[in-house]
Amino acid sequence: MSTKDHTLLRGKTALVTGASSGLGVDFARDLASRGCNLILVARREDLLRQHADEIAARYAVKVEVVAMDLAAKDAPQRLYDQLKAAGRAVDVLVNNAGYGLYGSFTQLEWERERAMLEIDIVTLVHMTKLFVRDMVARNFGYVLQVASIGAYQPSPLYASYGAAKAFVLSFGEALSYELRRTNVRCTVISPGVTATEFLKVAGQQATLYQRMLMMDSPTVARIGIEAMLKGKPSVVPGFLNSVGAFLPRLLPRRAQAALAEATMR
Numbered sequence: 001m002s003t004k005d006h007t008l009l010r011g012k013t014a015l016v017t018g019a020s021s022g023l024g025v026d027f028a029r030d031l032a033s034r035g036c037n038l039i040l041v042a043r044r045e046d047l048l049r050q051h052a053d054e055i056a057a058r059y060a061v062k063v064e065v066v067a068m069d070l071a072a073k074d075a076p077q078r079l080y081d082q083l084k085a086a087g088r089a090v091d092v093l094v095n096n097a098g099y100g101l102y103g104s105f106t107q108l109e110w111e112r113e114r115a116m117l118e119i120d121i122v123t124l125v126h127m128t129k130l131f132v133r134d135m136v137a138r139n140f141g142y143v144l145q146v147a148s149i150g151a152y153q154p155s156p157l158y159a160s161y162g163a164a165k166a167f168v169l170s171f172g173e174a175l176s177y178e179l180r181r182t183n184v185r186c187t188v189i190s191p192g193v194t195a196t197e198f199l200k201v202a203g204q205q206a207t208l209y210q211r212m213l214m215m216d217s218p219t220v221a222r223i224g225i226e227a228m229l230k231g232k233p234s235v236v237p238g239f240l241n242s243v244g245a246f247l248p249r250l251l252p253r254r255a256q257a258a259l260a261e262a263t264m265r
């Protein structure tokens, strides 16, 4: 059942991280189409403003922009304090900001990898800690955690990224269970390859396998928001991606790693 005509989010406020490109923009558009006001966060302020203007004009919602490096020390706390001081309550948190790094583990530069682990793991948990407490206190809220299909098996050539997303998957599903007696829902979306800036940032040319399975970003975002509004703990968008997430369970871990690497070369 489509949740498109849902009035649940009308007049509520969603905070979307990583909303300057790709999935973040489409999460924001989808939420706005349901009448939700937005706070968009990322580093590239010019892009955030462009998207904010377009979304506000198209959906008649309020859109605020916060340009911030969320991997910087205490960034989530500063963002939380800033919104609290402005009297802004966050009803929906989309923890989407993040990136991957492609390549042999021994070749990847540590500083870029450290920053990736910071945004993909520490920032996501800190944002959740800060905003979910208030949602529980108000007895209303939704959190969407963005993991990856790479979370479902060891992912050679994306070794630390895949492991970071395995953390997000496990963390989000556990939190979903912890929150079951509240009116706050936590959902993990694990996209397969999606047409965004992801591969460019990761430093990878799309493989044949990836080109065949690539999904468009608005579709993936819609599937994520619909799963979130239904209170599902987890969703893998697309039939082939769902099969790809399930099949490795039937294989020994080493075979899973070999298969994952074969699809990435």
Ligand SMILES: NC(=O)c1ccc[n+]([C@@H]2O[C@H](COP(=O)([O-])OP(=O)(O)OC[C@H]3O[C@@H](n4cnc5c(N)ncnc54)[C@H](OP(=O)(O)O)[C@@H]3O)[C@@H](O)[C@H]2O)c1
Pocket (backbone or CB within 6 Å): 017, 018, 019, 020, 021, 022, 023, 024, 041, 042, 043, 044, 045, 068, 069, 070, 071, 072, 096, 097, 098, 099, 100, 119, 146, 147, 148, 149, 190, 191, 192, 193, 194, 195, 196, 197, 198, 199, 201
């Ligand atoms: N596309 C895929 O194939 C795919 C598959 C599985 C999972 N994912 C996940 O989906 C999420 C969104 O990625 P995408 O595919 O939409 O890629 P994208 O187009 O590169 O978008 C990534 C977003 O994260 C933001 N970001 C990165 N580092 C940041 C930082 N330090 N502080 C604040 N914002 C930061 C970027 O904004 P600024 O650069 O302006 O800061 C950008 O808005 C990521 O978590 C990614 O791991 C993507």
